Amino acid sequence: MKSATPKVLHELCGRSLVGHVLAAAGELDPENLVAVVGHAREKVTAHLAEIAPDLRTAVQEQQNGTGHAVRVGLEVLGGAVDGTVVVVCGDTPLLTGETLRALAATHSADGNAVTVLTAEVPDATGYGRIVRDGASGAVTAIVEHKDASESQRAVREINSGVFAFDGRLLAEALGKVRTDNSQGEEYLTDVLGILREAGHRVGASVAGDHREIAGINNRVQLAEARRILNDRLLTRAMLAGVTVVDPATTWVDVSVTFEQDVVLHPGTQLHGATHLAEGCEVGPNSRLTDTRVGAGARVDNTVAVKADVGPEAGVGPYAYLRPGSRLGRKSKVGTYVETKNASLGEGTKVPHLSYVGDATIGEYTNIGAASVFVNYDGQDKHHTTVGSHCRTGSDNMFVAPVTVGDGSYTAAGSVITKDVPPGSLAVARGQQRNIEGWVARKRPGSAAAKAAEAVSGDAGGED
Secondary structure (H helix, E strand, O other): OOOOOOOOHHOOOOOHHHHHHHHHHOOOOOOOOOEEOOOHHHHHHHHHHHHHOEEEEEEEOOOOOHHHHHHHHHHOOOOOOOOOEEOOOOOOOOOOOHHHHHHHHHHHHOOOOEEEEEEEEEOOOOEEEEOOOOOOOOOEEOOOOOOHHHHHHHEEEEEEEEEEHHHHHHHHHHOOOOOOOOOOOOOOOHHHHHHHHOOOOOEEEEEEOOHOOOOOOOHHHHHHHHHHHHHHHHHHHHHOEEEEEEHHHHHEEEOOEEEOOOOEEOOEEEEEOEEEEOOEEOOOOOOOEOEEEEOOOOOOOEEEOOOOOOOOEOOOOEEEOOOOOOOOOOOOEEEEEEEEOOOOOOOOOOEEEOEEEEEEEEEOOOOOOEEEEOOOOOOOOOOEEEEEOEEOOOOOEEEEEEOOOOOOOOOOOEEEEOOOOOOOEOOOOOOOOOOHHHHHHHHHHHHHHHHHHHHHHHOOOOO
């Protein structure tokens, strides 16, 4: 990956690679879940503890092959285990729980000692090949690409690296795995031949979509997997009643949820625990993270993080909702407006060019254009409260802590530093002074002076 980040911690669609694998494995409801860690294990283990607290970890101090890794994993469980052991790889984010359930079901129904998940791929380069008995079609071996003959390399059915084993037989066979191969490692795939030679049944379960078993080894493959998974998520959403105008430019995380009749316009990105309620529209060109959008709301050209947009509210274009922004029903946050830790009541509007931070605004209030809630004194944040049915003028500064009472007005250009009683008009600005004739005296011959003279006939005058 050419990265300081361990491979399995690279993300796509809101989860790490190993997080996707754990989610698929979790659908089997396993009695025990063990992750074998080696390279950069401190980072990987910390991440695993965060996303899967009940997971056990086993440390493979030296990477001596896949067979050795599984043996280390079994040791955490006391060695041999009764029942079925399913082995998956940590870098296959497209693997689904449905495919794993089919693997486990085939393993149980056929009474196999081991069942390998296989797939037929267009290009098998680098993968272990499935070798079958010509007469019965039974799996006889898996041959790694480096060790395969020319005829074996022509086979397109590959080993996914995912297996279901009889736990007792697996532990016994791992003790017999040798290292006489090109890598000098313990191959898990050798277990198949060992069990077969001992007279046990070896079977296969073929994945319906070969892309599910694709491993990620570089950022090109990561991008390809992201595209596939994103298409899968959008297809699921569209089949559930969501309109996606342009799937090619719309990106969603696995944790995003939708209700019916949501519309996603081009350039929309939805991340984290974002939820879109019935009939809302998002986009174009909006990025929402951990944000809830109410029924019938409209969010246009907006960035929102940990915000709550109420039903039928309007946001944007070009708005920024920072954490703690809560918009009531039919409220509006308009063009070039930024909010943070701010609550807007039903029907309240902040239409233009304003910053509302650390504030509570009541119902059906209008905040004039170019207003700033001055919440920070250089050391501490302070709160502003504006009541219901207020009308504040353009270019107002509300210097917190301050309260504007219900039904009050504030004059344009005012700096509000004192509480405004309910029903009052607050005027906090200097008196205007006109100095007539100033342009003619100070800027004689200028375009401004000539324009003034043209309309007045006299650009002179007195103070």
